[in-house]
Amino acid sequence: MRRSGLPTLITFVVVVLGLVVAVLAAGWSPLLGLDLQGGVAVVLKPTSVADEEQINQAVAVIRNRVDAIGVAEPDITIQGGNVVVQLPGVKDRERALELVGSTAELRFRPVLQTFPNPELLAPVTSTTVAGVSGNGANATPTSALPTAPTTAVQTSTTKNEQSLGMPGGASSGEYALGPLPRRQSTPAPSTTNAVATSVVAAAETTTTVAGVTTTTVTPAMVPATTNDTLNTSWPPVTPRDEDTNDATVIMPEYDRKTRKETFRYALGPTLVTGDALVAEKTQATLDPSNGQWLVEITFKDGDENVGTWRQAAAACYQASNPQVCPTGRLAAVLDGIVISAPSVNSTFSSGNNAVVTGSFTQEEAKDLGQKLRYGALPVEFERQQTQDVSATIGRDALKAGVAAGLIGLAIVAIYILVYYRILGLVALTSLGLSFGLLWAIIAWLGETRGLALSLSGVVGIIVSIGVSIDSNIVYFEQIKDDMVGGRNMRSSAQRAFHGAMSTIVKADLVSLIGAALLYWLTVGPVKGFALYLGLSTLLDLVASYFFMRPAVVLLSSTGLAERRPSAFGVRESRGHQGAEATA
């Protein structure tokens, strides 16, 4: 068998280099996992037995939510019955996790009474009122926020109707529910707001900005809310298991920014559930008439849907049914937390639409829209593990991993070169080529499948250096064995390969079986590790067959081994041995 192997060799090298160049040209680069670039990961486990379809539905809902907050490369997978959500690059951990994990049914409950947080209320002085009225509805709270503690408190007390902990947005918001505004209507929200806030002492400002019907301020509201604030007691929050649709409950509301509890509400039995909403038509939009962000809600047809809504609205509008809805406000409750408690300023006797208005920032409106829209997941999840990696720590880990890999590689390279000389060079080139291939594949996986390279993957690759080099060592040692036995390199190079390759395949298959099983059966980082270990093992086989063998055969056919034995680190021994034998 006297094959030159040159065509194979050249083809392989060209293919590998071509792939690497192609990937470079396409501008692809490996997608870094969140432990390398920072971000948030959470493992969600269903609290009850859930079938595959429910989980898939949940994943779809979670994906929608994640897409809605604009994460660049979200990775949402089902792993062994758990949903694993990875949000690399996300800065605001709580906001993201809250959106991903909020599982409860959305409920609209009438507000019976409001209790401001006494801790926050205490420092509020008359200056705050002035501040609010001065700012008006379009107050830019970001400017007011970081100045002094009293201002911060003021902001949080004023914005009683905001959703649960979504830090990141800040606004003193006053929200109202109204029918869908007609485009030509031009209410003057800022003035109404200013009036309202100046009337209400500490907090309760509920203003109405919605459509033609609301050109007049609803005077009934203001006294109602001020009455609420007179009651400063602080009732305990209803425990989760007592939170049923029929019960009268106490629910908290949190400030978006500070995550401090701002209000507790006494809420009546549920009037409308999230099931009545058309999810696709619940969204944040910009009211073109006044440039305000609002949240549009659309109800499904039918008595059990929009019908319940109309009843609720009728009861709450101007608190016309004080038994049911004494304050005229309707709270949206998600997961035991009040996300918004707007007042109702229409009876909604016709149409399926409503809007929630207020001085929303875009972010706030979108957050609220998403919560209303994707309120219910088909199964309830609990967080099994959350991981929040800062970008700095991620970058440091990547740097350390790469540095460790390179230095380890350099030491191995020196050792292999000293020991095997020219054959060592073959081993290193082979390693380099399979690395190139691996890099191209990782980049491709990242680009097309969204598969990220995690720290455990990096470790898998570093470990595979040993395995890859080993294939070469097995082969070289076999050649050496043959040559000690008296063969020349030319004949042993071909022959030894068969023995060596069968060993390599057998051993690599064990690694592959392990990697495949791990990939299949495990969760999270172990999976990533298994993927890259398996990949690099496969590439090792490819490189052994298409590069190592033709390269060594080619080298041996030059006769260099016979002329310069020391260059291969193999034949040297023979001379000595001969000398010894004759001595």
Place this chain on the structure above:
Amino acid sequence: MSGLRRLFRGENNYDFVRLWRYGLTASAALVVLSIGLLSLRGLNLGLDFEGGTAWDVPTSSLSVSETRDVLRPLGVAESKIQTVGTDLVRVQSGTTDPAKIQEVREALAGAAEIDSDQIAVTTVGPSWGNEISNKAIRALVLFFIAVSLYITFALRDWRMAVGALVAVVHDIVISVGVYSLLQIEVTPATVIAFLTILGFSLYDTVVVYARIKDNTPMVSVAGRTTYTDMASLSLNQVLMRSINTSLTAVLPVLSILVVGSWIFGATTLEEFGIALLVGLLVGVYSSIFVATPIVAYLNERSPAYRTVRERLASKATGETRRVESRKATVPTEVASDAQAAGSGAASGKKLPAGYSASHPPRPRKNKRR
């Protein structure tokens, strides 16, 4: 000629049969010790197995006691606080309450005078540890079954599957023992590293077994040596490869440990590195000193190889035992000559590559039979 030099030239011949005795004794002692340690001291299970929250604060200005002072008013002063590397403080606590977690985060950020975004937070529910352990154990059991089947078929010898499994279990027990002894924290990274070790240990064992398999015709066909001696010879033949492979595998791992964790202070890399280092060393050792003697022992009891041994024992005195010792002293010319004769003599069954060359037929003085 120094031992190293002989190794380099592939002329080594160690009497592994004798070494195995020491090796097996040492292994048995280590395994017993590990199990004892494990039952006495247990393992230092990390956050992921216990549940709770960890905050990683990138700072070099905070000391452990300062950190504790910061945390005291928050009611989490009993937290485990440690410095990792030079510029990381890690706080661990049993709490999983989001509000509390945020509070601690802010407090730590304030004390370290950094942005709270820079603090990495990991929260683990109490049942997560069971979940991953159960999954890992299930994967492990299936892995063992698959590998046993694979080795049985690929090497056509179920005894090798037994040897490989015993060696792997030996590796796990000793690695776990080291973790128990040093009370190093067990994390998911550790689990991954252990799984790698299993793979590597099996990989190494299979390389040795493949050589033994290749040499088996020496016993089964030529009938010139006992299985045990053949196994010892095979080990001598793959020894240099084992050493080189172990070095090339250990060097990057050492690099992970030294460069990655000690210089850069990347904690996850440290977790990987320690487990990998321990496991790699034990894994290489076990394929030579545990896996091989077990196979030799089992095969010596199989009828076919027993007859060979009995025949050889009746024919020769102690000399036959160390066939491989001649390997180094055979003049090359003789080896090449004999090689042709040897392959011819292989009565129909093709002798494997490397057999005749690396193990030249017996020298003349044995021709007296």
